Amino acid sequence: MNVGILGTGNMGKIIIEALIESGAISPSNLNITNRTLNKAREVQLQYEKVNLLDTNKDVIQNSDIIFICVKPHDIYGILQENRALFSRDKCLVSITSPISVEQLQTVVDCSCARAIPSITNRALSGVSLLTFGESCSEKWRQTISDLLNKISRPVEIEEKITRVSSDIVSCGPAFFSYLTQRFINAAVKETEINNETATILASEMLIGLGDLLKKEIYTLPTLQEKVCVKGGITGVGISAMEKELGNVFEELIKATHDKYKKDREETQSQFGL
Structure with a gap:
């Protein structure tokens, strides 16, 4: 099976790296x-045997499954220009949340x-969010699930929870990285710890937290209960967070x-749906 990638920006490159390094594709x-x-x-x-082709047309013609990894407002034009090349035996996969599979099927x-991938997929971890169109054959549903299972935990979602699911899975790493950096900055500002030491401690704490959750040793609520002793320092910190x-x-x-x-709204004006 030949896999095509249209767009090698941040997420396109992450998908490429994860698929290759997981052994999902050659x-x-x-x-x-x-x-x-x-x-x-x-x-x-970086990967010498990867086939670099000149145009979208070349990639579509020579691929069985095509991941389109460009900005949402660019997708419609690419599909319209190459619609005849997407024969029934092929599969088109979009990685962007504002465009629904129903919209893709109209073209x-x-x-x-x-x-919808996550940067955590680069570590062959985290979740990828799946939505299949009515036109998607059982063969392709299984193939996509198997591919993504090599780099993530694929979770099928309904259209109505696409944005909030993407907030958690795809945007979440950036949100919590920001919070962690603010935590580090505050520690450096208010105490004598240096940035390097605080960063090491915070990073290892997050890794350990992830391991606790992955091994299902604690849930998020029970973890808080275990650490937050009544009248203790953690409880005071939680109270400050709740307030601020x-x-x-x-x-x-x-x-x-x-x-x-x-x-x-912009994509609806393009697709008419």
């Missing part, structure tokens, strides 16, 4: 291109799916959904 079975070919050439320098006749954080996460969800709504 570099020689991977066809890539990018609007700026030099960016795709950087990937080929091309092949099997369609959406697979307020509705920050509610506002975060509102902000991402407002942006999602605007993006959806």
